[in-house]
Amino acid sequence: MKFLTILFTTVLVIVAGCKGKASKSDSNEVVLHSALAAKVRGLDPGDIGDTTSSLVASQIFECLYQYHYLKRPYELVPQLAEDMPQVSEDGLTYTIKIKKGVYFADDQCFENGKGRELKATDFVFAWKRIANIKYISKNWWIFDNKIVGLDEFREYTKSCKKAADVDYSRKVEGLAASDDYTLIIKVKKPWPQITYLLAHLPTAPVAKEAVDYYGRDIINHPVGTGPFKLQKWHRGSYIELVKNRSFREEFYPSEGEDADRADGYLTDAGKRLPMIDRILMTIVQEDPPRWFLFMQGKIDASGIPKDNFNEAIDQRGKLTAQMQKRNIHLRIFRDPSTYWLGFNMEDKTLCGNKPLRQAINCAVDKEKYIKLFTNNRGEVAYGFIPPLMKAYDSSIKDKVKTTYNPDKARQLIKEAENIYGGKLPKLTLAMPGTDAVIRQRGEFLKRCFKTVGLNVEIDYMDWPTFQNKIKTKSVQMFMLGWIADYPDAENFLQLFYSKNASPGPNNFNYSNPDFDRIYEQIAVMPDSPERTKLYRKAERIVIEDCPAVFLMHGVAYVLYHDWLYNYKPHAFGYGLSKYRRIDTAKRADYKKLLKTGE
Amino acid sequence: MTAYIIRRLLYTIPIVFGVLLITFVLFNLVGGDVTDQIAGKAASKETREEIRQEYGWDKPLFLSWDSQFFNYLKNAVTFDFGRSWEDRELIIDKIKRGAGPSLSLTIPMFIGTVVISISLALIVAFLRGTIIDALAVLLCVAGMSIPFLSFILFGQYFLAFKWGLFPVFFRPDLSPPQYVALPVLIGIAAGLGGNLRFYRTVMLDEMRNDYVRTAFAKGLSTKRVLFKHVLKNSMIPIITQVVLAIPFLFLGSLLLERFFGIPGLGYLMIEAIGARDFQVINAMTYIGAILFVIFNLITDICYCLVDPRITLE
Numbered sequence: 001m002k003f004l005t006i007l008f009t010t011v012l013v014i015v016a017g018c019k020g021k022a023s024k025s026d027s028n029e030v031v032l033h034s035a036l037a038a039k040v041r042g043l044d045p046g047d048i049g050d051t052t053s054s055l056v057a058s059q060i061f062e063c064l065y066q067y068h069y070l071k072r073p074y075e076l077v078p079q080l081a082e083d084m085p086q087v088s089e090d091g092l093t094y095t096i097k098i099k100k101g102v103y104f105a106d107d108q109c110f111e112n113g114k115g116r117e118l119k120a121t122d123f124v125f126a127w128k129r130i131a132n133i134k135y136i137s138k139n140w141w142i143f144d145n146k147i148v149g150l151d152e153f154r155e156y157t158k159s160c161k162k163a164a165d166v167d168y169s170r171k172v173e174g175l176a177a178s179d180d181y182t183l184i185i186k187v188k189k190p191w192p193q194i195t196y197l198l199a200h201l202p203t204a205p206v207a208k209e210a211v212d213y214y215g216r217d218i219i220n221h222p223v224g225t226g227p228f229k230l231q232k233w234h235r236g237s238y239i240e241l242v243k244n245r246s247f248r249e250e251f252y253p254s255e256g257e258d259a260d261r262a263d264g265y266l267t268d269a270g271k272r273l274p275m276i277d278r279i280l281m282t283i284v285q286e287d288p289p290r291w292f293l294f295m296q297g298k299i300d301a302s303g304i305p306k307d308n309f310n311e312a313i314d315q316r317g318k319l320t321a322q323m324q325k326r327n328i329h330l331r332i333f334r335d336p337s338t339y340w341l342g343f344n345m346e347d348k349t350l351c352g353n354k355p356l357r358q359a360i361n362c363a364v365d366k367e368k369y370i371k372l373f374t375n376n377r378g379e380v381a382y383g384f385i386p387p388l389m390k391a392y393d394s395s396i397k398d399k400v401k402t403t404y405n406p407d408k409a410r411q412l413i414k415e416a417e418n419i420y421g422g423k424l425p426k427l428t429l430a431m432p433g434t435d436a437v438i439r440q441r442g443e444f445l446k447r448c449f450k451t452v453g454l455n456v457e458i459d460y461m462d463w464p465t466f467q468n469k470i471k472t473k474s475v476q477m478f479m480l481g482w483i484a485d486y487p488d489a490e491n492f493l494q495l496f497y498s499k500n501a502s503p504g505p506n507n508f509n510y511s512n513p514d515f516d517r518i519y520e521q522i523a524v525m526p527d528s529p530e531r532t533k534l535y536r537k538a539e540r541i542v543i544e545d546c547p548a549v550f551l552m553h554g555v556a557y558v559l560y561h562d563w564l565y566n567y568k569p570h571a572f573g574y575g576l577s578k579y580r581r582i583d584t585a586k587r588a589d590y591k592k593l594l595k596t597g598e
Numbered sequence: 599m600t601a602y603i604i605r606r607l608l609y610t611i612p613i614v615f616g617v618l619l620i621t622f623v624l625f626n627l628v629g630g631d632v633t634d635q636i637a638g639k640a641a642s643k644e645t646r647e648e649i650r651q652e653y654g655w656d657k658p659l660f661l662s663w664d665s666q667f668f669n670y671l672k673n674a675v676t677f678d679f680g681r682s683w684e685d686r687e688l689i690i691d692k693i694k695r696g697a698g699p700s701l702s703l704t705i706p707m708f709i710g711t712v713v714i715s716i717s718l719a720l721i722v723a724f725l726r727g728t729i730i731d732a733l734a735v736l737l738c739v740a741g742m743s744i745p746f747l748s749f750i751l752f753g754q755y756f757l758a759f760k761w762g763l764f765p766v767f768f769r770p771d772l773s774p775p776q777y778v779a780l781p782v783l784i785g786i787a788a789g790l791g792g793n794l795r796f797y798r799t800v801m802l803d804e805m806r807n808d809y810v811r812t813a814f815a816k817g818l819s820t821k822r823v824l825f826k827h828v829l830k831n832s833m834i835p836i837i838t839q840v841v842l843a844i845p846f847l848f849l850g851s852l853l854l855e856r857f858f859g860i861p862g863l864g865y866l867m868i869e870a871i872g873a874r875d876f877q878v879i880n881a882m883t884y885i886g887a888i889l890f891v892i893f894n895l896i897t898d899i900c901y902c903l904v905d906p907r908i909t910l911e
Contacts, residue, residue, distance in 0.1 A: 039869065041685040049638040133648050140645060158644075163666025235687065235695065235859035236869070238770050284767060286857050288751060292759040292766045418787055464874045467634045503634070503643065 007213045029277040030582050032564075035284040039236055042219035045204040046130050049138035054201050056180065056281060059241055060105075061204035061224035064123070064183075065195055069579050070256025073303050073390060074487040074572060076195055080118065080225065084195070087109045091190035091526070094304055096198075098123075098181045105229040107221070109213035115246055118225050120177035122205035125168055127175060127209070128153060130202065134163035146194075148174030150184040155316035160522075164215070166366035166425075168208070179453065188472075190524040191389065196486030201574060224578060225275040225580040241279040241577075252566070252579060265568050267298045274578035276565075294559065297590045300582070301567060302559035306437075307326040309375040317376075317544075326593065327562035327586075328555055333569035334388040335554030338381050338492065339481035341413035341429065341445070342548045346509045347476045353419050357546040359412035360477075361402035363452040364445065370552050373441055379552035382494050383539045384482075388571055391535035400543055409452040427453045430475040432466040441479070483554075485571065488527075493519055496542050508547040515541045533591060563587040599902070599909075603895065610891045617887040618674055622667055625876050626659060632874045636683055653683060670880065679881040684873045689881045692866055700850030703778050707785035708847055711793055712840055714786065719797030720824050723805050734794065739902030741791025748872075749788040750857050753780060768859035780856040794840075798837045804828045833904040841897040845889035849882070 031429065038052040039162035066079040078084065082097035104115035127147075130137045131154045143150055149172040160166045174186035187194065197203060210223040221229050227250070228241040254269040265382045284290040287305035294302035304312045312319045312330075319330050341364070343357055343440050350357060370378040382400040385392050393399075403410075417424055427449075429440050442458035449456040456477075463467070470473045482490045494500055497519045518538040525531045543550075560567045563586035564574045565577045631648045650656040652854055658665045673679060679689035704732070722734045757780055758766040764780035804810070805828060814821045850864025863882065870878035901908045 039685075042687075047686075133644065133650075134619060134634070136645065136648055136652060138636075138641070140642070141638075144642065216681070216686060232770075234770070234861060235685075235692070236865055237859060240770070280770070282767065282769065282859065284859060289754060289767045289857060289859070292754065296759065298766070300771070462872070462874070464632045464635050468631050471634045503641070503646070562616060 011366075020514075028109045030584060031278045031280055032276045032577055032580055032582060034279065034281050034301065035290050035293060036239075036281050037285060037290070037303075038466045039283055039285070040233070040239060042161060043222035043230065043233075044206075044219045044503070045222075046126060046135065046139060046202050046206060046225075047137050047219070048201060055225075056239055057204075057222060058192045058201050058226075058229060059228040059279065059577050060222045060244075060512060061201060062226045062575070063199050063204050063255055063517065064098075065199040065202065066575065067199060067570065068253060069576065070253050070260050070568060072480070074258055079199070080582065081198075085185075085198075088222070091524075092187055092188070092193065094122060096183045097184070098183060099248070100181055102225050102248050103227055103246045104207050104210075104223055105134060105246060107210065107223045107229075108208045109207065109223060115223075116207070116209075117253065118205060119180045119181075120183040121180075123203075124172070124175045124177055124446050125211075126204065126206040128166075128168050128170075128172060129206065132157045132160075132166050134160055134166060139246060140251055142197050142200065142202060146187055146191055148188055148303065163364075172285060175372055190526070192524070193486065193488055193490055193592050196488060199572075200485060213586045221560075222249040226575065228279060231278070237277075237283060239279075239281045239283075241281070243274060243277050248272070250578070253464050260568075263568075265566060268566060268579075268581055275581040276577065279577050297587065297594065298365075300564045301558060304557050306373075306375060313375070313557070321505045323559070326590070328559050329562060329567075331558050331560070331567065333556055333558075334379075334386065334557050336386050336388045336484035336487065337554040338384045338386050339378075339551045339554070340381070340384070340479075340548040342478050342480055342508050343546075344473060344475055344507075344509055345511065345547050346473055346475070349420070349425060350476065352594055354546060355412040355419065356416035356424065358402045359409045359416055360449070360454065361446050361453065361549045362409035362412060363403045363454060364549050364551070365404050365448055366551055367404070369441075369444060373437070373535045374552070377555045378552035379555060381552050383543050384493075384495070384548075384550055385489045385535065385539055386553040389484070389487060389492075391532045391537065391539075393536045396543075397537075399540065407450050409454075410570070413453055413514050420494055424454070426457055427476055428459050429477040429479065430456045430466055430469060431460045431479050432458045432463055434462060473502050473509055478507070482553075484571075489539075490523060491533065493522070493538055496538075496547070510542070510545065510547040512541060512545055515545075561587070561590060563590070603899070605897045606898070610837060610888070613744075613891055614884070614887050615671075617670070618671060618858075618884060622879060624672055625879070626666075631655075632683065632876075635873070641843060643806075660911050674880070674884050680877055681871070682875050682878050684870075684875045684878075689878055692862065692878065693881060693885070696850070696861060696863040696866045697772075697848070698862075699775035699860045700864060701847060702774050703781055703785070703854060703860055703862060704847040706778065707789070707851070708784045708843065710782065710786040711789040715790055716797050716829070716836065718790075718794050719801050720796050720829065722794070723801035723828075724820065724824060726805070734798070738791040738798075739797040741788070742795070746788050746853055749784050750853055753784040753787075754857060757783075768861075777858065778860065781851070781858045781860065785851060785854055796839065797832075797836065800832045801828060804832045807831075830904070834901060837897055837900045837904065839891055841900060842890075845886060845893045848889055849886060 036052050036055065039048070040053045040056050041046065041050055041399060042053055043060065045057055048057055050117045055265055061077050063079040064079060065076045068075045068077045080099055082099050085094040085096045087094055095363065098118065098120050102118040103111065104118060106113055106115045106168040110116055127133055130139050131143060131150050133154055134157055145151055149571060153170060153172045156170065157166050165201060176184045178184055204224065207223050210221065211218055213219045220233065227247045229244045229245055231242040232240040250273045252268045252271045252273060261265050268495065287307065288303060291305050291308050295301045312323055315476060319328065345351050366380045370376055370380065379387060382396045383393065413424065429442070429445065431438050439458060442460060446456055446458050482492060482495060495505050496508065496510045496515060497506060498516050500506040501509045501511070515538055517535050522534045522573050523539070556569065558569060565581040565583065570576060611700045634641065634651050636649050637645050654666055654669055660667050662668065677690065681687060682689055682692065718734070723733050725731050754766060765777055768777045795811065810823060810828060813827055849867060850862040852864040852868045854860065855862045855865040856868065867882050868879065871884070
């Protein structure tokens with residue numbers, strides 16, 4: 001018995017010692033409850049490379065520009081900048097005025113713990129930091145070979161022993177702060193996408209004091225200028241953000257799309273942001289508990305897990321009666337994404353055999369794939385530019401010759417065998433995962449190929465192995481996709497530029513001089529109808545060469561409770577919690593509704 | 599006994615060295631290169647080289663004082679596991695933070711399973727051949743056949759979501775007993791089948807001995823026979839089972855932690871395996887190996903304590 005008593009006492013001590021409580025909150029505080037589907041890796045914007053960390057960090061950090069919350073097509077508006085940039089006639093110099101009176105959140109890294117005013121030099125420091133090779137940022141691609149003198153600065157950092165040895169006062173010609181509120185950027189050649197990237201989280205300003213004070217632990221101590229600041233981060237469990245009391249005056253937009261007024265998105269026009277006091281983000285990686293939490297009203301909004309789709313959406317694609325009874329709302333919106341089965345164009349069997357690549361294209365039943373694996377939450381892709389983009393060609397379906405057609409696939413295989421000089425060898429499709437869903441997808445594709453007489457082996461592998469194989473060009477076919485970083489189709493086109501071949505983003509190792517010529521031309525062109533035409537032309541060249549089976553473009557379904565207001569889906573939606581409003585009375589009513597057993 | 603303990607502790611060194619060597623070799627043979635994952639999309643060759651240099655992956659694997667394996671050994675001995683490549687956090691901080699939640703889940707689960715299964719095993723063994731015994735065996739086999747995940751999904755759906763008896767998931771405003779209650783219950787229910795069956799067999803072997811019949815013939819009470827004699831004489835297999843399970847408590851419960859949002863070491867381990875975070879896997883394996891060797895020694899000492907016929911030489 002003594003043994004048991006000791007054991008029980010130990011348990012009680014351990015249990016009592018596991019203090020996991022969030023900070024005590026005022027009962028009148030308005031709290032937004034959300035769930036994160038993956039763990040947060042770090043909150044240092046310079047090194048952020050994953051969506052979940054960006055979702056959190058974007059509530060804390062701000063960029064020079066942001067997307068207008070309501071207007072569509074997506075439009076950039078100033079955030080930390082006073083106005084849109086002044087661009088020199090040659091398109092090589094950008095002058096950006098910074099807003100006055102913007103302060104970093106209070107933090108012990110500053111003198112007396114009081115956040116200081118944001119200056120243009122904070123941007124210069126943040127971007128030089130990304131260039132510092134010893135910092136090993138995931139985001140150097142943004143500035144690589146773009147800004148005058150920044151590549152030379154990166155070269156210099158190679159000679160430093162560690163990140164802390166780098167002299168950030170070293171001059172970079174293309175990055176200068178002419179005064180505290182003026183930033184001058186000189187680019188090597190016209191860079192029309194720069195403003196989109198200045199709205200991209202990694203380009204957010206970082207206070208040097210914070211970097212010096214926290215060192216490598218800066219990932220745990222985000223110090224930004226945004227509407228919220230980090231209160232508590234229990235890694236792998238939850239994150240709590242609270243309103244940044246020193247946040248400047250920013251107001252809810254007064255303009256939007258035509259339907260926004262009727263949809264209630266303009267009710268809060270002109271109100272000061274943010275409209276909530278706290279955000280509690282719980283990390284829930286499994287679908288069942290996330291769904292249960294949403295249905296219990298413990299989280300305010302959620303996607304729809306595949307297994308619960310029929311519970312939420314009826315045959316007509318509308319909310320089921322049960323959802324309507326619970327006053328749950330549905331929003332459907334297009335993702336800026338395209339998913340594909342890519343071909344390694346350097347593979348001996350595939351590269352010189354276009355009929356084979358076309359046959360593979362004709363063999364895949366994309367509609368069935370979308371229905372089976374996404375509950376129809378997708379659109380068949382005919383090219384790689386998603387319908388959300390301005391450059392999307394709505395007539396592309398009629399121009400593509402390789403839609404699902406098993407008979408045509410069989411004919412093409414005969415042609416392919418003639419080129420190959422005999423029976424085609426076994427092909428291999430690399431899949432990015434080993435879980436049940438990936439295996440189901442693999443089996444489906446295998447069956448599609450088998451139907452037309454193609455022998456394809458499905459090779460399931462974990463993500464690091466998959467990535468490594470792609471970067472080393474050692475896959476034959478692979479399943480992958482791309483979600484746009486900004487609403488410009490150039491972001492997709494760069495995936496086919498020959499100079500970006502693996503280990504760069506061109507995983508197809510596709511090379512076509514005609515395409516390259518057009519890409520080089522459009523990469524420096526400002527937005528214009530002519531550029532859109534060239535985008536479409538470039539896309540058609542790729543489709544004709546067939547370096548991939550373009551499977552689908554994503555469509556997202558989100559559900560939210562009626563107490564959550566201003567929940568307008570946004571394809572580039574980071575840092576949007578500031579716009580949310582919560583009706584706590586309605587939230588309390590939901591609890592009563594649940595008690596009645598509805 | 600002291601000499602035995604010292605000798606056994608010295609054996610720890612080659613055992614742990616072997617574990618470290620095997621882990622290192624296996625990881626380098628089949629682990630793959632995670633440089634691209636760290637580098638992010640569109641990373642240049644020089645960035646990848648810098649990463650390899652930063653983590654020491656550019657050094658030779660063996661045969662040098664500055665080899666990857668030697669540094670790995672050095673770090674293990676000093677418990678300086680470095681930083682996780684995935685999120686650049688200190689690994690020792692991760693382990694310290696995860697140990698509490700993991701143990702708060704696994705210790706009650708372990709104690710509950712052991713106490714309930716041994717108690718039930720005694721009763722079932724005593725009632726051998728009756729309908730209760732047959733039913734218990736049937737339930738044990740059924741319990742062992744149902745996947746652990748089904749227990750979790752069933753418990754979470756009915757007990758937490760539908761009937762609201764427990765919270766569905768961890769919330770910061772809940773106290774640890776509140777959020778570990780359901781996973782502990784599920785863990786006990788899922789573990790009961792195998793354990794009860796094992797202990798029943800152990801008890802039955804013991805009950806068939808002559809001394810049990812003699813004890814009953816002498817008029818001793820059932821309680822006294824079962825707890826004073828049968829249980830005591832069954833201690834050797836029970837100790838083997840129980841003490842050797844203790845090091846695994848440290849590793850947490852992978853599925854329960856993930857489904858109930860308990861930020862423990864099981865969660866940490868599964869994340870590390872998924873992300874090929876070798877530094878974290880190495881640290882956990884190393885600590886696990888040390889604990890296993892220590893608890894093996896404790897098992898031997900316990901044998902000696904419960905059975906005077908056993909001496910440690």
